Amino acid sequence: MTVLVLVEHGPEGVDELSLQALALARGLGEPLAALLVGPGGADAAAGLGAHGVESVYAAEDERLGAFAPGAWARCVTDLAGRVEPSAIVAPGSNRGNEVIAHVAARLGLPFAANCTRVEPGEPLTLTRVRWGGSLLEEARLHGSPALLSSAPHMVAAATVNGAEAPPVEAFSPALEEADLAVHVSEHVDTVTSGISLAEAKVVVSGGRGVGSAEGFAILEELAGELDAAVGCSRVVTSAGWRPHTDQVGQTGTKVSPDLYIACGISGATQHIAGCKGAKKILAINTDAEAPILMSADYAVIGDLTEIVPAITAELRKERGS
Numbered sequence: 001m002t003v004l005v006l007v008e009h010g011p012e013g014v015d016e017l018s019l020q021a022l023a024l025a026r027g028l029g030e031p032l033a034a035l036l037v038g039p040g041g042a043d044a045a046a047g048l049g050a051h052g053v054e055s056v057y058a059a060e061d062e063r064l065g066a067f068a069p070g071a072w073a074r075c076v077t078d079l080a081g082r083v084e085p086s087a088i089v090a091p092g093s094n095r096g097n098e099v100i101a102h103v104a105a106r107l108g109l110p111f112a113a114n115c116t117r118v119e120p121g122e123p124l125t126l127t128r129v130r131w132g133g134s135l136l137e138e139a140r141l142h143g144s145p146a147l148l149s150s151a152p153h154m155v156a157a158a159t160v161n162g163a164e165a166p167p168v169e170a171f172s173p174a175l176e177e178a179d180l181a182v183h184v185s186e187h188v189d190t191v192t193s194g195i196s197l198a199e200a201k202v203v204v205s206g207g208r209g210v211g212s213a214e215g216f217a218i219l220e221e222l223a224g225e226l227d228a229a230v231g232c233s234r235v236v237t238s239a240g241w242r243p244h245t246d247q248v249g250q251t252g253t254k255v256s257p258d259l260y261i262a263c264g265i266s267g268a269t270q271h272i273a274g275c276k277g278a279k280k281i282l283a284i285n286t287d288a289e290a291p292i293l294m295s296a297d298y299a300v301i302g303d304l305t306e307i308v309p310a311i312t313a314e315l316r317k318e319r320g321s
């Protein structure tokens with residue numbers, strides 16, 4: 001049988017979370033077929049052989065250019081009707097999870113989100129992340145096809161040896177108007193520093209301890225020196241100091257930078273769920289007992305209004321700027 005993987009792509013090519021989904025899907029030990037939805041899918045698929053994909057289906061209908069969860073789900077269910085996969089795996093993105101939730105509703109099947117490991121069998125055995133990352137659940141998933149998504153940044157993308165470019169077949173789903181009723185109608189650019197939060201190598205993030213919207217000026221300055229993105233906790237977005245798009249956490253963006261600098265953030269589990277993919281965490285906090293210290297690799301105990309400008313000044317001194 002085949003495992004069908006929904007692969008997201010953009011102008012930069014295939015999305016990293018989709019490569020992680022392919023790595024998870026390989027655990028099922030069956031040939032992988034990839035479905036790419038929207039114009040440009042066939043071109044983006046060229047490198048997928050290196051990730052174990054043996055066949056590609058590209059649904060390039062112009063109407064699929066804007067994300068429409070119902071229409072993407074139609075693509076998946078139509079193709080599944082043809083390919084009859086044993087499992088359908090989606091990336092651990094908001095889109096991936098939304099589309100498979102639609103697929104599950106249409107097919108009347110259960111859906112296991114946030115998986116970190118799958119083992120073949122009847123039923124499938126899997127491990128998945130629950131409760132904002134504080135629990136790893138061992139579960140068995142019934143239903144055919146099995147519907148899964150990977151947990152973001154918990155499964156490393158990996159290449160295979162000796163892979164060839166997979167054949168690409170154009171695929172035309174039987175789209176209905178109702179499938180397109182909900183769709184993205186406009187993109188509003190909210191990246192302020194020009195560096196995307198999800199992809200930044202360094203994130204300077206602020207919490208309630210920053211004190212106000214204006215208080216973020218010193219974090220912006222430090223971020224400027226480090227080519228970093230600025231993030232924040234939910235308290236900050238709830239107070240209106242920063243837009244929701246800057247929020248890191250369970251209900252915000254999940255980040256995986258080399259360095260995450262948490263300034264005046266206590267380290268609630270819902271926040272840690274969004275930053276635990278960071279290679280190193282530096283906490284700056286007045287409270288030596290703050291929970292963030294349990295997750296931090298480095299900590300400076302003190303007032304961020306003194307420490308953050310001091311780091312910026314030191315960096316500038318080092319660079320002679």
Ligand SMILES: Cc1cc2nc3c(=O)[nH]c(=O)nc-3n(C[C@H](O)[C@H](O)[C@H](O)COP(=O)(O)OP(=O)(O)OC[C@H]3O[C@@H](n4cnc5c(N)ncnc54)[C@H](O)[C@@H]3O)c2cc1C
Pocket residue numbers: 206207208209210232233234235236247248249250251252263264265266267268269270271274284285286287290302303304305
């Ligand atoms: C369903 C649900 C989903 C949630 N999703 C998210 C989410 O996605 N992201 C998220 O962040 N939260 C989320 N939360 C909220 C979360 O539980 C916490 O309430 C929130 O993360 C706390 O934000 P904070 O750390 O900024 O504030 P606080 O917990 O109030 O911590 C402020 C910290 O700043 C320190 N501090 C104060 N002044 C200074 C100073 N001058 N210098 C240095 N340190 C100072 C304090 O010692 C303290 O540790 C969610 C909650 C729920 C229930």
